[in-house]
Amino acid sequence: MSSSLQANRLNLPALAREGVPLIASIPLQKLKRIAKETQGLQPDSSVYLEARAEFRPNPGADDVVWLHLQAETSLLLTCQRCTGAVLVLLKVDQWYRFVATEDIAMAEDDQSEEDLLVLEPQFDLLALLEDELLMALPLVPMHDACPVAPTLSVGDADIAGESGAKPNAFAALAQLRRK
Numbered sequence: 377m378s379s380s381l382q383a384n385r386l387n388l389p390a391l392a393r394e395g396v397p398l399i400a401s402i403p404l405q406k407l408k409r410i411a412k413e414t415q416g417l418q419p420d421s422s423v424y425l426e427a428r429a430e431f432r433p434n435p436g437a438d439d440v441v442w443l444h445l446q447a448e449t450s451l452l453l454t455c456q457r458c459t460g461a462v463l464v465l466l467k468v469d470q471w472y473r474f475v476a477t478e479d480i481a482m483a484e485d486d487q488s489e490e491d492l493l494v495l496e497p498q499f500d501l502l503a504l505l506e507d508e509l510l511m512a513l514p515l516v517p518m519h520d521a522c523p524v525a526p527t528l529s530v531g532d533a534d535i536a537g538e539s540g541a542k543p544n545a546f547a548a549l550a551q552l553r554r555k
Contacts, residue, residue, distance in 0.1 A: 383425070383505075385498040388441050388474065392429035398501070400425045404449065407506045413513060415452040415461050423449035423509065427501055441474040441495055447505055453514075458522035468508040 383400060391398060404411055404421040411417055426446045431439040447468040455462040473488065474495035475481050481492040493504075 383427075383501040384503070386427075386501045387497070388429045388443060388495060388499050389431075391427075392431050392441055395430075397426050397428040402502065402505070404451075406502065407509065409506055410451070410509050413451065413453065413510075415454055421449075423447050423505065425501075425505060442490075443472045443474070443493075445470050445472065445501075445504065445508065447509065449509065451513075453517040455519050455522060456516045457518050458524055460519070460522065460524060462517050462519050464514060464517055466509055466512045468505070468512060470508060472504075 383398065383402065386398070401422045402425055404414075404417050404423060407423070424447060428444045430442050430444075432442050434440045445468055448466065450463055450465050452461045453464050454460075470491060472491045472493050474493055475484065476495060478494050481494055485492055
């Protein structure tokens with residue numbers, strides 16, 4: 377399946393029964409919160425998505441729906457060192473287990489290693505994808521080595537003093553002690 381039109385109204389149990397992954401290329405313009413984080417999007421900017429649902433046995437109860445989400449995209453972010461554009465690769469590779477209610481999810485959350493979500497009749501995979509991509513964003517995007525040297529502002533030059541050397545605090549204390 378390559379249509380992204382159904383990714384925001386996904387029937388996970390049906391997807392698990394089919395056993396066929398949802399594979400799509402989602403235009404980044406559809407992910408408004410991600411688009412706000414970038415320095416701009418090219419018309420062909422997209423995120424590659426693969427979602428596979430499956431049933432796993434649950435002792436003493438109905439089988440449980442699990443979802444494996446994998447996604448990859450590249451975004452142009454602002455380097456916090458040189459303020460230029462830096463290309464950042466984002467990857468998502470996450471498993472989710474679905475439960476019947478929010479109360480069950482809250483009760484089991486501390487004991488489970490996987491992420492728990494509530495099974496809804498029409499699951500919004502695009503919202504989950506966007507949440508995961510936002511969490512994958514680096515806190516401080518930077519080049520490994522900036523292509524241009526960062527420019528100092530006027531305040532930075534004043535800190536170094538006129539000669540460019542920092543004053544020695546102990547020398548200043550020694551001057552005060554002699555007086």
